[in-house]
Amino acid sequence: MRFDSFLVLLRDFLFPPLCFSCNEKLSDQGTRLCLSCWNSIERVGDVDRTVEVLRKRFRESGVIDEFTSCYYFEHDGVLQKIVHSLKYQAITVFGRELGQHLGKEIAARGNFTDVNAVIPVPLHKLKRRERGYNQSEFISKGIAKELNVPVFPSLIRRKKNTVSQTRLNVEEREKNVEDAFEIPKTMLPVVAGKIFLLVDDVITTGATIQSIARVLKNAGAKKIYVASAALAKLE
Ligand SMILES: [Zn+2]
Known part of the structure; x- marks a missing residue:
C-alpha cells in the first residue's frame, strides 16, 4: 500500500x-x-413548465439546438449549498460529481452522442484569477468523461467583466451579456463545422448561454447543445 x-x-x-x-x-x-x-434534490423532468419555456426561448433564438438539465435549484436547498460551496469555498469535488450525474443522465437519455467537444461557460480573467478556477470547468470534465470527448476551456473568452445578473430581468440580462464573449482568432479554425456542448452550473434565463451560442454559430459551428447541472425553477 x-x-x-x-x-x-x-x-x-x-x-x-x-x-x-x-x-x-x-x-x-x-x-x-x-x-x-x-x-x-428535485430532478428536472422532461416535460415540465420551466424546461418547456427555456426550450421555446432557445429554439426561437435560433442558436441552441438542444438543451438538458439535471436538478432544480431551490433557495436554501441542498443543491444551493453544493453550488455555493463549489463556487466560493473551492469544494471542487462537487463540480466533478455534478458533472458525472449530468453526464450519466445525458448518456442514459442517449442525448448528444454526436458532440465533438465540451465547452464550459468562461469566467472573465479577473474573476478567474480571484477564484482560482472556473466551477463550470469541473462540471464539464465530469460530463466529458462520460461522453468520452475533450473539454475546450479556452475556445471562448469572456471579454466583458459583466455585472452580477441576480437582480436583472430577461431583457436586462440579454443586454448585459451582449458582445461579452469572443473566440480568439487562433481558435476559429477549430470551430467551423463542429458540434459543441456548452456547460453551465446554473441556468436562470439562459441569456449568457445564448450569447455564447450565437458567437459559436456565427463562427460556423454546426450545432450547439446546452447542459446545466441546475435550473432555476419558474414560479
Ligand atoms: Zn446527507
Missing part, C-alpha cells in the same frame, strides 16, 4: 468523513454528500 493511501485510511478512521449537508457518516469515500441527500 502506498504511504499516502495509508494516510487517507488513517485519517478516515480517526475522522470519519461526514455528509456535507446532513452530517451523517459517509460510506462512499469519493463523495462529500450522502446518497439520500443527493436523492432529496
Whole structure:
C-alpha cells in the first residue's frame, strides 16, 4: 500500500468523513454528500413548465439546438449549498460529481452522442484569477468523461467583466451579456463545422448561454447543445 493511501485510511478512521449537508457518516469515500441527500434534490423532468419555456426561448433564438438539465435549484436547498460551496469555498469535488450525474443522465437519455467537444461557460480573467478556477470547468470534465470527448476551456473568452445578473430581468440580462464573449482568432479554425456542448452550473434565463451560442454559430459551428447541472425553477 502506498504511504499516502495509508494516510487517507488513517485519517478516515480517526475522522470519519461526514455528509456535507446532513452530517451523517459517509460510506462512499469519493463523495462529500450522502446518497439520500443527493436523492432529496428535485430532478428536472422532461416535460415540465420551466424546461418547456427555456426550450421555446432557445429554439426561437435560433442558436441552441438542444438543451438538458439535471436538478432544480431551490433557495436554501441542498443543491444551493453544493453550488455555493463549489463556487466560493473551492469544494471542487462537487463540480466533478455534478458533472458525472449530468453526464450519466445525458448518456442514459442517449442525448448528444454526436458532440465533438465540451465547452464550459468562461469566467472573465479577473474573476478567474480571484477564484482560482472556473466551477463550470469541473462540471464539464465530469460530463466529458462520460461522453468520452475533450473539454475546450479556452475556445471562448469572456471579454466583458459583466455585472452580477441576480437582480436583472430577461431583457436586462440579454443586454448585459451582449458582445461579452469572443473566440480568439487562433481558435476559429477549430470551430467551423463542429458540434459543441456548452456547460453551465446554473441556468436562470439562459441569456449568457445564448450569447455564447450565437458567437459559436456565427463562427460556423454546426450545432450547439446546452447542459446545466441546475435550473432555476419558474414560479
Ligand atoms: Zn446527507
